[in-house]
Amino acid sequence: MSSALTAADILARLPHRHPFVMLDAVTELVPSHSGTALKNISISDPVFAGHFPGEPIYPGVLLIESAAQLCGLILAEVGADGSPRIGYLASVKKFRFVTLVRPGDQIRIEGLAGTHFGGMTDFTVKLTVNGKDVASGSLVIALPNG
Amino acid sequence: MSNFDDIKNAAAERLALNARLRTMLVDGLELPVDADKIEDDQPLFGRGLELDSLDTLEIVSLVEEEFEVYITDDDKSVFGSINKVADYIVANRPR
Numbered sequence: 001m002s003s004a005l006t007a008a009d010i011l012a013r014l015p016h017r018h019p020f021v022m023l024d025a026v027t028e029l030v031p032s033h034s035g036t037a038l039k040n041i042s043i044s045d046p047v048f049a050g051h052f053p054g055e056p057i058y059p060g061v062l063l064i065e066s067a068a069q070l071c072g073l074i075l076a077e078v079g080a081d082g083s084p085r086i087g088y089l090a091s092v093k094k095f096r097f098v099t100l101v102r103p104g105d106q107i108r109i110e111g112l113a114g115t116h117f118g119g120m121t122d123f124t125v126k127l128t129v130n131g132k133d134v135a136s137g138s139l140v141i142a143l144p145n146g
Numbered sequence: 147m148s149n150f151d152d153i154k155n156a157a158a159e160r161l162a163l164n165a166r167l168r169t170m171l172v173d174g175l176e177l178p179v180d181a182d183k184i185e186d187d188q189p190l191f192g193r194g195l196e197l198d199s200l201d202t203l204e205i206v207s208l209v210e211e212e213f214e215v216y217i218t219d220d221d222k223s224v225f226g227s228i229n230k231v232a233d234y235i236v237a238n239r240p241r
Binding site for chain 2: 090118120
């Protein structure tokens with residue numbers, strides 16, 4: 001069954017905190033299967049102080065991290081002790097960046113789980129802005145004792 | 147067909163399966179080795195082909211795609227060698 005998460009829900013399920021919480025909302029979430037998240041890009045983000053002065057472009061590596069946080073949420077079941085299980089980014093494969101992301105953009109991030117084995121799950125992810133492809137690739141998330 | 151021909155055909159099929167697996171691993175994992183140089187009983191991990199745990203996920207995915215055979219967490223011994231992967235596929239592939 002699909003559900004949605006607010007920013008507060010996301011903070012309750014991920015260990016990340018400012019300035020490394022990358023997602024603003026999750027609009028769809030099917031645990032262990034798939035999810036869709038939104039990320040708003042603001043000129044207030046301190047990363048633009050250096051990337052790049054006078055030409056703000058959101059870094060591709062942070063797009064990967066944003067997708068990884070969505071994949072972590074897809075796997076973030078609550079453990080036996082009541083706390084969410086934390087997934088770690090284990091591999092990044094075949095990532096392509098096809099459009100620059102700038103302040104004012106709202107990124108839609110889609111993640112779909114694939115093969116699972118030995119506590120690791122691979123995901124196909126796709127990022128778009130207004131329906132236009134921004135980036136896509138594959139990630140592996142590892143869950144300790146998963 | 148004679149019993150001898152059956153055995154001969156089964157052996158040829160197995161050789162072809164092992165060769166397909168070797169090529170699948172080398173291409174899919176982008177291994178810097180010649181597929182023909184991998185021995186059927188050579189360990190895939192450790193001092194064998196030196197694969198790691200991330201590679202197991204890739205092999206599981208490749209076997210699913212190529213053979214429609216699903217390896218689960220209970221089947222970790224499958225990754226011992228090419229022969230062990232082949233045995234598993236023969237025992238579990240759709241008829």
